[in-house]
Amino acid sequence: MIKKRFYLIAAALVLLCGMLIGCSPQADASCGEDAVCEHEWQDATCTQPKTCIHCGLTEGDPRGHSVRIGTCPVCGEKSTELLPAYNHIMSELNSMVDAFTKSAEYLSDSYDFVTDLYQKEYVSKARTELYSCKRLIDRAIAFCADYEEFSEVKNKLNQLSAIIMDEKIMGEGSYKDIRSEMMNAHTKSLAILQNVLSDMKNLLA
Numbered sequence: 140m141i142k143k144r145f146y147l148i149a150a151a152l153v154l155l156c157g158m159l160i161g162c163s164p165q166a167d168a169s170c171g172e173d174a175v176c177e178h179e180w181q182d183a184t185c186t187q188p189k190t191c192i193h194c195g196l197t198e199g200d201p202r203g204h205s206v207r208i209g210t211c212p213v214c215g216e217k218s219t220e221l222l223p224a225y226n227h228i229m230s231e232l233n234s235m236v237d238a239f240t241k242s243a244e245y246l247s248d249s250y251d252f253v254t255d256l257y258q259k260e261y262v263s264k265a266r267t268e269l270y271s272c273k274r275l276i277d278r279a280i281a282f283c284a285d286y287e288e289f290s291e292v293k294n295k296l297n298q299l300s301a302i303i304m305d306e307k308i309m310g311e312g313s314y315k316d317i318r319s320e321m322m323n324a325h326t327k328s329l330a331i332l333q334n335v336l337s338d339m340k341n342l343l344a
C-alpha cells in the first residue's frame with residue numbers, strides 16, 4: 140500500500156516537473172518555430188527599423204537620416220545619400236577653376252603690346268576656355284538636378300553661365316572692349332565660384 144502511494148506520488152512529481160521544465164511555447168521563444176514572442180518594440184532609428192528587443196524581429200523601414208548630406212542632427216552620423224551627386228559636382232567645379240585660370244592667362248597685361256593678330260588669337264583662346272567652363276557648368280547643373288540641397292549652388296552656377304556667355308564677351312567688338320569685359324567677368328566669376336565652393340563645403344559639414 141505504501142509502495143503504491145509512493146509510485147503515485149513519484150508519477151505525479153514526474154508529471155509536475157515535466158510541466159515546469161518542459162516546453163511552454165507561450166513563454167519561451169527558444170522553443171522552436173511555434174514559439175510566440177511577446178514583442179517589446181524599440182522605435183525605429185535613422186538606420187535601424189523598429190526592432191523587438193527580445194527576438195530581433197524588425198518591422199517597417201529605418202527612419203532615415205533627417206538630412207541627405209552632411210551631419211544628421213538626430214543621430215550625429217554623416218548622411219551619404221547625396222554624396223555621389225556631390226562628388227560629381229565637386230569634380231566639375233574643380234575643372235572649372237582650372238579653365239577659368241587658363242582663360243585668365245590669355246588676358247594678362249603683357250599681351251597689351253602684341254600685334255592685332257595675336258590679340259585676336261588670345262581672345263579666341265580665352266573664349267575657348269570659357270566655352271569649356273560653360274560645358275562644365277551645364278554638367279554640374281545637371282548633377283544638381285532638382286535636389287533642394289543643391290538649389291543654391293544651381294542658382295549661382297546659372298548666374299555664372301549668364302556672365303561668361305554674355306554678348307559683350309562672346310560677340311563682336313574691339314579687342315580692348317572684349318578683353319576688359321572678359322576681365323570683369325573673370326573677377327565676378329571667380330568670386331561666385333569661391334562662393335559655390337564654400338556652399339558645397341558647408342553642405343558636407
Ligand SMILES: [Zn+2]
Pocket residue numbers: 176177178179191192193194195196
Ligand atoms: Zn520579439
Ligand SMILES: [Zn+2]
Pocket residue numbers: 185186203204205211212213214215216
Ligand atoms: Zn541620423
